[in-house]
Amino acid sequence: MAVFSEPGEYTERVLDVVESIPPGRVMTYGDVAAVFGRPGARAVGMVLRYSGGTVPWWRVIRSGGHPPAGKSAEALAQYEREGTPMLPCDSDAGYRIDYDSAAWLP
DNA sequence: ACCTTGACCCTAC
DNA sequence: AGTAGGGCCAAGG
Numbered sequence: 001m002a003v004f005s006e007p008g009e010y011t012e013r014v015l016d017v018v019e020s021i022p023p024g025r026v027m028t029y030g031d032v033a034a035v036f037g038r039p040g041a042r043a044v045g046m047v048l049r050y051s052g053g054t055v056p057w058w059r060v061i062r063s064g065g066h067p068p069a070g071k072s073a074e075a076l077a078q079y080e081r082e083g084t085p086m087l088p089c090d091s092d093a094g095y096r097i098d099y100d101s102a103a104w105l106p
Numbered sequence: 107a108c109c110t111t112g113a114c115c116c117t118a119c
Numbered sequence: 120a121g122t123a124g125g126g127c128c129a130a131g132g
Contacts, residue, residue: 010129029114033128040128041114047129049113057113068113075113 010038014047017106021059023082025104026097028063035106059084065099 013036021027029041045068048057058078061067065086067075076095079086085098 008130033114038128042112042127043114043129045113046111047113052113060113062113063115071113 010040010043011047011050013038014044015051015055018048018055018057018060020106021056021104023059024084024102026059026061026065026084026099026102027104028061028099030063031103031105032060058082061097061099065097065102067095067097 014032017027017032017035029044030039033040033044044060048055048060048068051057056078057068057071058075059082061075062069078084079095079097085101087096087098
């Protein structure tokens, strides 16, 4: 189990990007990783899981505008609090983020 | 150096 | 639209 104790350079890069995301904006794991030129969407998710209490992880979502796995309810509360553009009136997944307007590229 | 795990992504059925 | 499989990277043990 990859349980972190000492973050590496990769972790610092991810945290820097996530913290730089303004309120009301969201980025996909792949885009965040692409910012520092280190593909690895999975690795990005691990970093957020590690520092998920020190960075706005809810502003980082999966491709297509789907919220993080297992944290969809927690993220939903943040989106409404931050005023993140999203599409209500959804039925299957409960809600969907309006990535078309909330997408933020640094 | 090798194998396992993880809040992913893409393509195919 | 939902499910299944493979591939991507990083860090732990």
